[in-house]
Amino acid sequence: MKIRKKMCIDLLLFKKNNALIFWLVTSYLIFITSYSIIYLICYANLKQAMALNELGDFLAGAFSPLAFLFLYLGYKQQGKELKQNTTALKLQYRELANSVEQQKLLVETTQADLELTKKKESRQNTLDTIEAQPFFHFEKFNISPVAKNLDGTSNGILILNCQIKNSRAICRNIDFIIESLSKNTTLTTHVNYLNNDLTLSPQISLYLPYGYEYETFDSFEVDINIKYLDAYDNQQFQLIKLTISRDYTKDELSYDFDYYIKNKSFN
Template identity: 50%
Template sequence: MQNKTNTQSKFKPLIVVSGLYLLLMIVLSVGDLSEFKEMKPNEWGDFLAGTFAPLAFMWLVFGYRQQGEELKQNTEALKLQAEELKNSVEQQKQLVKVTQVELELIKNKDDRQIKLETINAQPFFHFYEMKIAPLLQNPDGTTMGLLEFSFSLKNSRGVCREISITNANYNRSLILTTQFDLLENETSAEKIKLYLPFEFEYKNGESFPVDLEINYHDAYDIKQFQIIELSVERDYSSEELAFKMHTKRKGQSF
């Protein structure tokens, strides 16, 4: 709208000049009417060409200038559009980044929730009344063959089913696998007794690990396992040959 108004304002002086020029030509021609009557056609052509050539040249120059200004304005408009498009692209990029951050936060929250639910579906085993007794040993008690492990197992978290306990680090040795169907949360402890046949030469100050692999189905009925390390040490507080054990959670499947 503004460009149209500017163009009209530029047209007015040019129209006035053109009108004055034509009026001047008419006034000059009225005094020589007799000569116009005697003019031949080619003279008329020369007269009209000479009369209107300056006027046509003036309009031609005005048209070129007007076209150049319009082209400049179109160029500026294209630059503004390009700048707006660039700003829009940058805003879209920022929006995509914000969306990615939000999705990552949602994903992390979901992952943490799934991890928490998975952990809550697992049992948490507690060992009580742990005892170890060598059933086969040499007279001085330094070499042991068959070991008897006994302890009470209790669960303080998710219910577990079809539990079996085996030895994880002596695959070639047969262990008497203990199995039971159900270990609920905060119920009475399950009494476990295991026999491990392997030869161990005991030296003063040494301890040896026994890894118990507890296989079970969790609260989601998914098969899982936990590995509990029993660290066996000589108990010097007793006059007889005795041992004490410490537990450490070593591995798991979830």
């Protein structure tokens, strides 16, 4: 019953989609049936059976047009299905291409986010490192010669007295190192601790291993290498270029002082 119902449904769908072919086949079958009935009534000898070869020729001639018709219909249906498959493959290709493009955009976006995150982290690390460093301020400079060392020898050492302040992170174990290439001498002043309180300005004395340049030249430069432990207890350094210039606006022997950071161990 279900098979018959399905066959009827398929037949109705074929009639709806291929009305011309349906009525052409129906008309041909009616024609063959009518011709067979007329032949049997008017011309056939019912007392003598038709030979098998004649029956075969009749059936082949009658149904060969239908065979060729259905062969053509099958070929046409196959071409239609191939066309549908080709269309479906094209749609799949487009979807795949769109998917690949979306994945590419997603990867590019992810890479851009990662690069931005790396830059932010790098920038934040740089800022954290800078925030962990002291910022030195030198004030109230005064320079004077020392005729002799403590052991009685004399090599023209100058004493540079000044006040030092720190406007950023605290630092510890600070060494102020001054080197003289001409005299092959290194002089170091050590400070245990320097707070970030601008109201505090400890007095330090730096020893300059130079001759009496302050008397014979208008200006000279001194490199002060400051080594210390920052707020993270990492060893750092700042190289300060100090320029000492003769001040001719005053009658007595007087000098101006200027300094800047020449080099440092952090960015």
